[in-house]
Amino acid sequence: MVRLSLEELYKEVILDHYRTPRNKGRLDPHDVMLERNNPLCGDELELYLRFKGDDIEGITFDGKGCSISLASASMMTERVEGLGVKDATALAESIKRMMAGEEEGDPDLIGDLVSLKGVVKYPVRIKCALLGWNTLLEALEEGSGRKPE
Ligand code: ZN
Numbered sequence: 687m688v689r690l691s692l693e694e695l696y697k698e699v700i701l702d703h704y705r706t707p708r709n710k711g712r713l714d715p716h717d718v719m720l721e722r723n724n725p726l727c728g729d730e731l732e733l734y735l736r737f738k739g740d741d742i743e744g745i746t747f748d749g750k751g752c753s754i755s756l757a758s759a760s761m762m763t764e765r766v767e768g769l770g771v772k773d774a775t776a777l778a779e780s781i782k783r784m785m786a787g788e789e790e791g792d793p794d795l796i797g798d799l800v801s802l803k804g805v806v807k808y809p810v811r812i813k814c815a816l817l818g819w820n821t822l823l824e825a826l827e828e829g830s831g832r833k834p835e
Pocket of ligand 1 (some may be wrong): 724727728729751753754755803811812
C-alpha cells in the first residue's frame with residue numbers, strides 16, 4: 687500500500703483538476719461574464735455565471751494559465767454551483783483569508799480547497815490561486831445588483 691504525504695495528496699488534487707477541469711467552457715445563457723488576468727504569471731480567466739433568484743444556478747470558467755490558477759478555478763466552480771450568493775461570498779472571503787495566512791480555514795467549509803494552501807507557498811502563486819475567487823467576488827457583486835426576473 688502506497689502512503690502519500692499530505693503535500694503529495696494535495697498535489698494530486700490540484701493535478702486532477704488541472705488535467706480534468708470541471709465546468710470549463712462558455713456558459714450560455716449567462717447573466718454575468720467577467721474577464722480578469724494575473725499579469726505576474728500570465729494567467730487569463732473568463733468567468734460565467736447564471737443566477738436563479740439568489741442562487742448560483744450555473745458557473746463555468748475558461749481561459750489559460752498555470753496549473754494552480756486553472757485548478758483553483760475548477761475547484762471553485764464545483765464548490766459554489768448551487769450556493770446562494772451570500773454563502774458563496776462568505777466562502778470566497780474565507781478562502782482569501784486562508785491564503786493570506788489569517789485563518790486556518792474551517793475544514794467543513796473549505797473541504798479539499800485546503801489543498802490550495804498546501805501547495806501554494808509563494809506570494810506570486812497565491813495570486814494565481816486567488817484569481818478565480820477574486821473574480822467570483824466581483825461577479826457576485828455585479829450579479830446581486832441585477833434586476834429580478
Ligand atoms: Zn499562475
